[in-house]
Amino acid sequence: MSTAQGARARARIEVTAAIKDEARRQLAAEGAAKLSLRAVARELGMVSSALYRYFPSRDDLLTALIIDAYDSLGEEAESAHAEVAAAGPRERWITVCVAARRWALAHPHEYALIYGSPVPGYTAPQETVPAASRVGVLLIGVVRDAYGGKGVARTPLPAEMKTEAQRMSAELAPDLPPEVIVALVASWAQLYGLIGFELFGQFNRVVEDREPFFRHAVGRLAHDVGLVYPEQAATAGGPPSP
Amino acid sequence: MSTAQGARARARIEVTAAIKDEARRQLAAEGAAKLSLRAVARELGMVSSALYRYFPSRDDLLTALIIDAYDSLGEEAESAHAEVAAAGPRERWITVCVAARRWALAHPHEYALIYGSPVPGYTAPQETVPAASRVGVLLIGVVRDAYGGKGVARTPLPAEMKTEAQRMSAELAPDLPPEVIVALVASWAQLYGLIGFELFGQFNRVVEDREPFFRHAVGRLAHDVGLVYPEQAATAGGPPSP
DNA sequence: CAAAAACGAGAGCGCTGCTCTTGCGCTGGA
DNA sequence: TCCAGCGCAAGAGCAGCGCTCTCGTTTTTG
Numbered sequence: 371m372s373t374a375q376g377a378r379a380r381a382r383i384e385v386t387a388a389i390k391d392e393a394r395r396q397l398a399a400e401g402a403a404k405l406s407l408r409a410v411a412r413e414l415g416m417v418s419s420a421l422y423r424y425f426p427s428r429d430d431l432l433t434a435l436i437i438d439a440y441d442s443l444g445e446e447a448e449s450a451h452a453e454v455a456a457a458g459p460r461e462r463w464i465t466v467c468v469a470a471r472r473w474a475l476a477h478p479h480e481y482a483l484i485y486g487s488p489v490p491g492y493t494a495p496q497e498t499v500p501a502a503s504r505v506g507v508l509l510i511g512v513v514r515d516a517y518g519g520k521g522v523a524r525t526p527l528p529a530e531m532k533t534e535a536q537r538m539s540a541e542l543a544p545d546l547p548p549e550v551i552v553a554l555v556a557s558w559a560q561l562y563g564l565i566g567f568e569l570f571g572q573f574n575r576v577v578e579d580r581e582p583f584f585r586h587a588v589g590r591l592a593h594d595v596g597l598v599y600p601e602q603a604a605t606a607g608g609p610p611s612p
Numbered sequence: 613m614s615t616a617q618g619a620r621a622r623a624r625i626e627v628t629a630a631i632k633d634e635a636r637r638q639l640a641a642e643g644a645a646k647l648s649l650r651a652v653a654r655e656l657g658m659v660s661s662a663l664y665r666y667f668p669s670r671d672d673l674l675t676a677l678i679i680d681a682y683d684s685l686g687e688e689a690e691s692a693h694a695e696v697a698a699a700g701p702r703e704r705w706i707t708v709c710v711a712a713r714r715w716a717l718a719h720p721h722e723y724a725l726i727y728g729s730p731v732p733g734y735t736a737p738q739e740t741v742p743a744a745s746r747v748g749v750l751l752i753g754v755v756r757d758a759y760g761g762k763g764v765a766r767t768p769l770p771a772e773m774k775t776e777a778q779r780m781s782a783e784l785a786p787d788l789p790p791e792v793i794v795a796l797v798a799s800w801a802q803l804y805g806l807i808g809f810e811l812f813g814q815f816n817r818v819v820e821d822r823e824p825f826f827r828h829a830v831g832r833l834a835h836d837v838g839l840v841y842p843e844q845a846a847t848a849g850g851p852p853s854p
Numbered sequence: 855c856a857a858a859a860a861c862g863a864g865a866g867c868g869c870t871g872c873t874c875t876t877g878c879g880c881t882g883g884a
Numbered sequence: 885t886c887c888a889g890c891g892c893a894a895g896a897g898c899a900g901c902g903c904t905c906t907c908g909t910t911t912t913t914g
Contacts, residue, residue, distance in 0.1 A: 378880065378891075403645065408870065419873080420893050428871065486729025487644075488812055531828055534821035542818070555819060556806065556829040562814075563805020564798065570730055572804075576784070577797060579776040586773055587798040594832065620860075620911060650901065661904080662862050670902065 386424050388414060390438065393431055394480075401479045402432065432483070437501045439480040444504025446473040451508055459516035460589070460597040466508055467561055467588035474565045481569060485562050506558055510543050513554055516597050517546060524549040524596050550596060557591040564588070628666050630656060632680065635673055636722075643721045644674065674725070679743045681722040686746025688715040693750055701758035702831070702839040708750055709803055709830035716807045723811060727804050748800055752785050755796055758839050759788060766791040766838050792838060799833040806830070 392410045407428055411418040425431040450469035454462050474481040484502070527535050527549055535548035542551055564587050567573050568580055577583050634652045649670055653660040667673040692711035696704050716723040726744070769777050769791050777790035784793055806829050809815050810822055819825050 376881075382891090406870065407872090417894050418871085419895075422872075423892060482729030485808075485812075485814075487724030525832070528824065528828060531821075531824045534819075534824065538819065552825070552828065553832075555815075556825070556832065559809035559814070560802035560805045560829075562809065563802045566727075566808065567801035567804065570727075572727075572801070573797075577776075577780065579773075582770065582773045582776065583794070583798070586770060586794065587802075590767070590795075590798070590836065594836075618912070624860090648901065649903090659863050660902085661864075664903075665861060 382424070389421060389424055389431070390434055393435060394438070397435060397479050397483070398477065402483050405432070407431070433498065435480070436484055437498050439477070439484050440498060440501035440504065442477070442480070443470065443473045443484075444501065444508075446470070447505045447508055451512075459512050460592050462512045462515075463509065463592040463595075463597050464585060464588055466505065466512065467591070468585065470505060470561065471565050471568075471584055474569055478569055481565070485566060486570070509554065509558060510546075513550060513595055513597065514543060514546060517550065524553060527552060553595045557595050560591060561588060624666070631663060631666055631673070632676055635677060636680070639677060639721050639725070640719065644725050647674070649673070675737055675740065677722070678726055679740050681719070681726050682740060682743035682746065684719070684722070685712065685715045685726070686743060686750075688712070689747045689750055693754075701754050702834050704754045704757075705751065705834040705837075705839050706827060706830055708747065708754065709833070710827065712747055712803065713807050713810075713826055716811055720811055723807070727808060728812070751796065751800060752788075755792060755837055755839065756785060756788060759792065766795060769794060795837045799837050802833060803830060 389410060392413050393405060396405050396409060396413075405428075407421055407425075408418045410431075411421045414421075425434070447466050447469045451462060451466050454465045457465075474485075524547070531552065532548070535552050538555065539546060539548040539551045542555075546554075564584060568577070568584070573580065631652060634655050635647060638647050638651060638655075647670075649663055649667075650660040652673075653663045667676070689708050689711045693704060693708050696707045699707075716727075766789070773794065774790070777794050780797065781788060781790040781793045784797075788796075806826060810819070810826070815822065
């Protein structure tokens with residue numbers, strides 16, 4: 371058996387986790403740029419050079435934090451989705467989006483690490499991909515369920531997009547029509563535009579009451595990908611207002 | 613007269629500009645995090661402490677670059693818009709969006725500086741606001757022209773958004789209906805979501821042929837704010853495809 | 855013309871990421 | 885069971901960073 375290798379291996383795992391924890395603490399407190407290997411080592415009572423036995427460079431430590439952040443976000447979105455799994459697709463879509471926003475507001479520096487400008491001169495390595503796509507996979511699933519074979523007709527694509535749309539469809543979800551995939555990917559990017567603008571201060575003095583605004587906006591995104599209201603026509607009846 | 617103060621003042625202006633130019637060069641080459649005061653001074657043949665006579669800190673230099681970047685983006689968008697000033701609002705909208713994307717792709721690090729995660733621990737000072745709002749003002753203008761008093765009915769707002777929508781409308785464009793302002797602000801944020809995802813590599817292996825995708829997506833944004841096609845119904849006629 | 859302000863140069867402080875060497879203790883194979 | 889070898893912590897050190905302070909010199913100003 372390869373588990374329980376020995377005290378040595380177990381200690382290594384524990385120290386590695388302790389480093390990541392302390393690093394995450396500093397990341398949350400001060401942001402990625404002020405995250406310092408020396409400070410992490412200092413806080414853990416070890417000398418800075420010892421830390422390089424666990425992470426060969428600062429970038430490698432950041433990469434580990436990035437993967438964890440993607441996973442944390444994905445988990446939040448998935449568990450929020452699980453709680454409304456029985457609801458209609460539109461509500462499930464909005465729930466996932468709201469969960470993503472909630473996570474971002476709770477972990478601004480980690481959000482900045484993964485969806486803001488990548489840390490200077492740094493390009494995300496391949497091993498982040500699976501963790502990074504969890505929210506996307508969730509959104510695809512919601513739309514897939516909504517379309518259950520019916521293939522609701524959507525906004526037709528311009529001619530010069532047809533082949534690319536078919537490639538995207540084949541790559542991401544062959545069972546969904548290309549128009550839907552295109553709308554889905556665009557909505558996916560736009561979701562993070564909404565979150566980023568709020569988080570990075572672009573909405574200051576522009577949008578004040580942000581949660582209803584966000585819900586409304588992602589509701590329109592849901593509509594864009596073809597997720598309609600539970601009761602199709604009951605959308606025009608709002609209470610009167612001056 | 614206060615102009616032509618003397619050789620001293622003129623020299624100061626020139627040196628300040630030279631510092632900004634060299635800093636911009638390093639920013640474009642290596643990104644904001646690798647921008648070093650000492651390296652800028654070195655390249656200019658001065659000692660690093662002398663540079664502090666012109667910019668009291670690294671953040672102040674970055675702030676100057678941020679304002680310049682906003683202005684550069686705003687100028688690109690405005691001149692692109694000027695060239696299609698006579699066209700329909702939908703085409704003008706798309707033109708402005710395409711110009712913003714083009715600028716972002718040409719100046720990725722400057723884009724990251726203003727729309728990515730703000731440089732660690734850094735909050736944009738108030739003096740960046742006018743430069744930052746140039747693209748937004750442009751988009752508002754396009755929509756305003758399209759609505760020329762007619763007030764096309766749009767998606768009704770949920771009850772809990774009415775007061776906020778009215779506040780936003782009063783603040784940004786009192787002559788436009790609140791529903792339109794809400795859609796406009798959301799589209800504004802979503803536009804930068806599309807650009808950011810492409811620029812920061814989130815579209816890698818997802819969207820390959822990006823320009824048509826972008827045009828299509830911002831076309832839908834135009835639709836969201838109520839800008840319709842020139843010939844209202846001629847949208848469904850695409851060439852056949854397998 | 856003299857006082858004052860602006861400026862360039864240099865030294866220095868404390869911090870960073872990272873490397874290299876040294877010595878200790880656990881661990882796996884003979 | 886022994887012991888060679890590897891993993892590990894520690895320390896010193898290097899080059900770079902932002903920033904401060906001092907000290908002559910030059911320019912502007914009253």
